[in-house]
Amino acid sequence: MIWKKSEAEETPVHSLSQPSSLPPSSARGQAQASKERALIGAAIEIKGNLAGSEDLVVEGRIEGKIELRQHSVTVGKSGYVKGDVYGLVVIVMGEVEGNLYGEEQIVLRQTCTVRGNISAPRVTLEDGARFKGSVDMTPPTPAEPDPAPA
Amino acid sequence: MSRIRPEDLKLPPAAYNSLGLNALLRFLQSNRKYHILDLGPALGANLEFWSHFLCRLTVDDFYSEYRARTDSEPEAPRESLITELLPFDDQTAFDMILAWDLFNYLGPEEIVPLVRRLSRWCRKGTVLFALISSLPYIPVKPSLFRILDRERMTCQARTLETRPCERHQPRDLARLLAGYEVTCSFLLRNGSQEYLFTYVECEQKNL
Numbered sequence: 001m002i003w004k005k006s007e008a009e010e011t012p013v014h015s016l017s018q019p020s021s022l023p024p025s026s027a028r029g030q031a032q033a034s035k036e037r038a039l040i041g042a043a044i045e046i047k048g049n050l051a052g053s054e055d056l057v058v059e060g061r062i063e064g065k066i067e068l069r070q071h072s073v074t075v076g077k078s079g080y081v082k083g084d085v086y087g088l089v090v091i092v093m094g095e096v097e098g099n100l101y102g103e104e105q106i107v108l109r110q111t112c113t114v115r116g117n118i119s120a121p122r123v124t125l126e127d128g129a130r131f132k133g134s135v136d137m138t139p140p141t142p143a144e145p146d147p148a149p150a
Numbered sequence: 151m152s153r154i155r156p157e158d159l160k161l162p163p164a165a166y167n168s169l170g171l172n173a174l175l176r177f178l179q180s181n182r183k184y185h186i187l188d189l190g191p192a193l194g195a196n197l198e199f200w201s202h203f204l205c206r207l208t209v210d211d212f213y214s215e216y217r218a219r220t221d222s223e224p225e226a227p228r229e230s231l232i233t234e235l236l237p238f239d240d241q242t243a244f245d246m247i248l249a250w251d252l253f254n255y256l257g258p259e260e261i262v263p264l265v266r267r268l269s270r271w272c273r274k275g276t277v278l279f280a281l282i283s284s285l286p287y288i289p290v291k292p293s294l295f296r297i298l299d300r301e302r303m304t305c306q307a308r309t310l311e312t313r314p315c316e317r318h319q320p321r322d323l324a325r326l327l328a329g330y331e332v333t334c335s336f337l338l339r340n341g342s343q344e345y346l347f348t349y350v351e352c353e354q355k356n357l
Contacts, residue, residue, distance in 0.1 A: 108192075113153075123197060128154045131192035134208040137201045 042078045049083075056087075058094070069103055077111055090120070099133075154191055154294065154308075163306035165298065169336040170344025172301050174279050177246065178203055184245040187271075189213070189252055195296040208244075210236065212264075213252055213292055229263040236264075242271045249280040250295045251342070253326075254288050254315050261318075261326045269329050269349065276349040278330060282323070285341040287312040305340070323347075 037055035040046065044060035051067040058066075058079035066073055066085045073087035079094035090102045092112040100106050102120030110128030117134045125131060178184055184205040188196065191211040200207045212235060219231055247268060253261055268278075281295075290313050294306040318326065320335075323345070330347035337343050 123201070125192055125194040125197045127159065127194055128156075129192055129194075130153050130211075131209055132211065134206055135197065137203060137205045137207060 037072075040079075065098075075112070084116075154193075158291070158294070158308035159306070161307050161310070163294070163296065163304035164340070165302055165304045166338060166340070167301055168303045168344060169301075170279060170281075170334075170346055171297065171303055173334050173336075173346050174246065174277060175300050177277050178205070185243060186246045186248065187244045187268075188248045190248065190250045190292065190295060193294060193296055195298070199297040199299075208238075208242075212236065213255055217255070228260055229267075232260075232263050232267050236267050238271055240270075243273050244268075244271050244276055245273075247272075247276065247278040249278060251281045251283065251288070251292050253280050253318060254283045255292055257316060258318075258322070258326055262328070265327050265330070272329070272349040274349060274351075277333070278327070278345075278347040278349070280345045280347070281338075281342045282318055282320075282345055283315050283342045284317060285315055286317070288315040289313075 037057055038052070039057045040060040040062065042059040045062075046060070047063045049065040049067065050056070050062065053068070053071065055072045055074075056066065056068055057074045057076055058081060059076040060078075061080045063082045065083045066081060066087070068087050070088055072089040072091065073085055074091045075081055075085070075094045075096055077093045081095070082097045084098045084101065085096060086101045086103075088103045089105045089107070090100050091107045091109065092100070092114055093109040094111070095113040097115045099116040100114065100118045100120070102118075102122075104120065105122040105124070106118055106120040107124045108114055108118075108126060108129040108131055110126040113130040115132045117136075119136050123135055181204070184203065186200060186205050186207050188207060188209045189212045190196075190209075191214070192209045197207065215235055216231065219226065219235075220228070223231075256264065289307040289309050290311040291308045294304075294308060296304045296306070298304060320332075320343075323332065324330075327347055329349055329351045331350050333346040333348045335343050335345045
């Protein structure tokens with residue numbers, strides 16, 4: 001099957017072993033509002049940009065921008081993305097060559113390889129993750145004026 | 151960019167008080183945003199630590215990629231390889247460079263072009279943190295340094311296999327790190343010395 005809707009058993013997000021890596025409750029709430037998510041299978045290759053309004057799991061190969069700012073994007077272990085990724089929560093277990101933008105959180109799992117810059121309020125990096133790039137750190141300090149948007 | 155494998159984490163990390171780290175962090179007390187270059191592998195603990203500061207952290211695990219290339223292409227000119235592996239744009243300016251124990255694994259003929267290349271993105275006052283070992287043998291791979299808090303770090307060897315250490319002498323460092331001056335140094339019990347260098351001049355930025 002090329003594209004399919006998958007239920008909870010296809011969701012690496014729910015199999016996270018470290019509680020600290022879980023998306024914040026608001027992210028979970030939105031991401032789980034619909035338990036369905038699109039899966040790009042390991043044998044699929046897409047050249048072009050992707051946008052939509054549901055969660056996405058990439059196990060195949062995408063060359064292009066992924067833009068799902070209100071939904072989670074998971075690049076699975078066999079997934080490869082060449083292009084920028086925008087998501088509410090972005091979780092990478094496979095390989096990404098591009099910048100990652102997370103509205104709420106970005107998680108780099110120990111199996112991932114990422115070459116690109118990261119921008120998100122929360123970034124979790126597991127030891128073993130291969131990462132080359134920059135991370136913008138802007139600690140939440142309410143007393144200070146808001147910095148320019150990333 | 152090499153992956154830290156499970157076997158790299160078998161040896162227990164050794165925690166120690168780091169006066170060098172403490173001195174380094176004194177540079178981060180103003181409110182402006184800092185740009186930090188970490189030349190070691192990406193580690194979650196360090197990312198977590200720096201997330202408490204207003205900064206941009208650039209991670210470039212230089213050594214693993216560099217050594218893999220020099221092993222596979224022994225005749226390749228070191229300078230061009232270093233240039234290729236450190237491709238930051240001209241707008242980049244680092245306030246802090248974390249070299250960890252990298253220099254223990256590089257000969258003088260490698261440190262000089264590396265430091266010259268890095269100076270391209272340094273400005274007056276850029277600080278460089280390095281650990282120089284005086285031991286005759288060191289682990290085959292650079293160790294993993296994790297920052298625990300403002301004064302404590304852990305050092306974790308990734309293997310029991312050893313190799314000869316370059317053992318750079320203090321008097322040589324001034325020559326090897328052209329443009330930098332030693333701000334302070336602290337001798338550790340394990341035979342390493344923590345150095346904090348400060349970039350003071352801007353010559354030879356043509357690489």
